[in-house]
Amino acid sequence: MNSIETVAVVGGGPAGIACAIWLKRLGLLPKIFERHHLGGQLHDITLPLQDVPGFYGADVSVLLADLVQQLHQMEIDVYEEHDVVAFDEAEKLLTCADGATYHAQAVVYAPGLRTRDLKVPGAQWVTSLSTSALLAQPLAGEVLIVGGGDRAFEAALRLSEAGKTVRLIHRRDHFRARPDFQQRVRDLGIPVHVNTIVEAITRTQGGVEVVLKGPRTTKRVKAAVVMVRIGMEPDIQPGLCSSVLSDVVPLWPSSRLRVIGDAVTPVPFRSIVTAFASGMVAAKEMVMNPPWRS
16 A cells, blocks of 8 residues: 555444544544434433443533544544545445535445434424433423434433423334333333334324324323434435445455444444444454455
8 A cells, every 4th residue: 555545434323433543543544424412322321431441421512522622632533523425436436415426445334323213193293302302391291202223212211300291102023122211111111102103193282192003992192392212224315325235244355445333233232332343343344355456
């Protein structure tokens, strides 16, 4: 390698940040392009960290601040609010939504996840506010939270502990949320409706009306807002990747693009730690099998 090769890291969440750090450490020139702000899904974590080594009990903002500081200290360029929509492998050209273009020998794509939509009539009335934003709202009524995983239970716990009235709705009779979250929900007496689905949502004055279909009855419930936390799906841009790569990842040197992070990690293994690891693996693979030599 006669010159330092530029590698675009698209996505500034844990996987993208870790990959950029490793790329720089291994002698390449990473540049991070983030659609919004550095941190990605870290911004959705509201409870103290429990399973990130070295950060037990810390607020996620502490971890994020340390990551940002490390990027600064390592002089890694970060382009926030740059929405990358395409990569031309032949021209080695990255294109952003505003038309700006950047040259890169390869792309490591860390798209992260997005919340799955609730596909029912009136889904447009589901709140787009985060848990933190809802905590700041003077809500006149219940918050209905749809889902049975960690994110649904975490939202229920935070809102309930802050004095908001909460109800959980889940389509099954068992949950994927971690056991300690389930126990805390029981301890707080948060109502949980199992084997229940949302059939429709209607906007009303001051809130919404939700049609809930349970195992025996269908009823209408009034609420201040409806939150949907029914799982996540890869947030992949069609212009960067033609399909959602759930189990086949382009490997160097057959492609100049590699997808990493939660978008290509099996659901049970998604975590901050595995996101960090996937960034490291991609960086080392690139050094061992440089795509620009193919």
